Amino acid sequence: MKYSNEDEINKLENEINELEDKTLKAYIKGKKVAKLKQRSKVTLTELEKGIGNTTNLDNNGPRKCVGCGAELHNKDEKKPGYVKDVLGQDYCLRCFKIKNYNRLVEQEINDKDFIDILDNINKTTEKIRYYYVIDIFDLPGSRLDWLERLISKKEVVVLINKADLLPKSVNKARIIKYVKRFFEESPISESKFILTSSIKKDYVYSLVNELRSVECDQYIIGISNAGKSSLINACLVANQQIPSIVTSKYTNTTLNKIKINFTKKNYIYDTPGLVKHNHIAIATSPSYWDFFFFKKEIKQVTFQLLSRQTIFYGGIAWFTFEEGEIFDKNKNKLIKTSFHFYVNKQMPLHRTKVANAHTYFKKNRHNLSPRLKEHDNEFISHSFSFDKEELVDLHISGLGWINFKTYKGLKVSVNVPKTEFDVKVKILPAMI
Known part of the structure; x- marks a missing residue:
């Protein structure tokens, strides 16, 4: 039997990825749907029930903010999730201010809550997949050794984000090999590595294909400001859905799990970002x-x-x-x-x-x-x-x-x- 060398395998993988991207583009361009937009600044409605941001779809338990995942309440303005009308609003005060006025409402946020969420996810015995988002412009600062050890027990895909912002002369295959070497000592070194971007459509189409190919629970995780929520919003737009998750330059914009359905049977969760304690912006x-x-x-x-x-x-x-x-x-x-x-x-x-x-x-x-x-x-x-x-x-x-x-x-x-x-x-x- 003749075995292909690494270059031939890489070439075949690139050709397959290109075909998948063309298929998705053709599907999106050929699918005639009405333009989606939010009903108002505080609510949103998809054309079809059961797709898009389905955080409150079943109405089981308390309502949550569709922008950050915090439980909605009208008791204390200083607490995440505060709204004036719990039943009539989808966005909490904090997300409303960030989304529409780029203003941060100072509220009490506990780092331990984020760690507890990830710990509880990992306790499940069901098959799940993690998408670990790292920032190509802050490789050392966007990795957490303890988090990589935790998620290594499950399937992991490493998303190398903001790749489109590198100089155009930089070879993309070289970037992947470079990052893989950076992960050589990590327990997730054998994971799949994908270049991503929330801006360049080719990268977005590839990620949508990856997300739609899996039917088990999928979780987007990583350091705050690595671009997790922006990636999901870009995928929602590519999939003819409302980009509902709030994104900003501020840390900890997402506060709890947010469920997103690309189809009625295929969904992912956006998760809170862990604080970049070693970042100079602090x-x-x-x-x-x-x-x-x-x-x-x-x-x-x-x-x-x-x-x-x-x-x-x-x-x-x-x-x-x-x-x-x-x-x-x-x-x-x-x-x-x-x-x-x-x-x-x-x-x-x-x-x-x-x-x-x-x-x-x-x-x-x-x-x-x-x-x-x-x-x-x-x-x-x-x-x-x-x-x-x-x-x-x-x-x-x-x-x-x-x-x-x-x-x-x-x-x-x-x-x-x-x-x-x-x-x-x-x-x-x-x-x-």
């Missing part, structure tokens, strides 16, 4: 969070630095080329080292000398955007020294990464604000 006010969550193609900015030069990220963190300059004997001069910053397009970068760094920060910290929530925030310095040549990415959770070529004697550092759980800063092999 050190700023919510008004600046647009700087830290990627919605447009990532920007590459290259700086050629001499030692003792610093690059500031707005008024919240800075990177320093500490030492290790290379001297060109032929030209009798120092060679500058290239550092490629992959950042949100809105993030301002400023170069200065390390001797002026603290003065620059103290003088401008109140005028820069984004800036820290606390005026007297302490900083933690992370230093990295290298003794060989290789391409690496220095990831800062919430700020993207810095790509550069290391060599013997090179030393760099990153200063980030001190937070309760610390901002995650990590060196990984280069992705691009």
